[in-house]
Amino acid sequence: MSMTILTVDDSRTMRDMLKVALMDAGYRVIQAVDGVHGLEVLEQETPHVIITDINMPKLDGFGFIESVRRNQRYLGIPILVLTTESSPEKKNLARRAGATGWIVKPFDSAKLVDVVRRVAA
Numbered sequence: 001m002s003m004t005i006l007t008v009d010d011s012r013t014m015r016d017m018l019k020v021a022l023m024d025a026g027y028r029v030i031q032a033v034d035g036v037h038g039l040e041v042l043e044q045e046t047p048h049v050i051i052t053d054i055n056m057p058k059l060d061g062f063g064f065i066e067s068v069r070r071n072q073r074y075l076g077i078p079i080l081v082l083t084t085e086s087s088p089e090k091k092n093l094a095r096r097a098g099a100t101g102w103i104v105k106p107f108d109s110a111k112l113v114d115v116v117r118r119v120a121a
Contacts, residue, residue: 035059069098078119
């Protein structure tokens with residue numbers, strides 16, 4: 001059985017790019033359009049890795065990560081932040097919220113898959 005990756009991003013283009021990169025590497029990809037939708041998807045699915053954007057409507061990435069980390073069921077799931085943001089302050093906020101790692105957009109598909117493999121191991 002292939003590993004499942006949840007991607008949470010309000011950009012359809014970014015979701016499509018993530019899906020192609022991850023499916024080409026053999027992963028099953030489920031998607032959410034914002035943090036609220038991501039939490040709804042988690043009620044049905046337990047992914048091996050979560051990749052989330054920060055700047056999204058309804059519930060941003062920080063709020064999404066904090067909500068995920070409050071649920072015991074998801075404590076062991078690595079959460080990667082994929083964003084255009086690169087400031088140390090934002091990285092620290094994400095880390096405090098419970099993020100595992102940080103990838104800056106635009107991403108390189110091979111590097112993304114490598115990071116996913118490393119955190120999922």
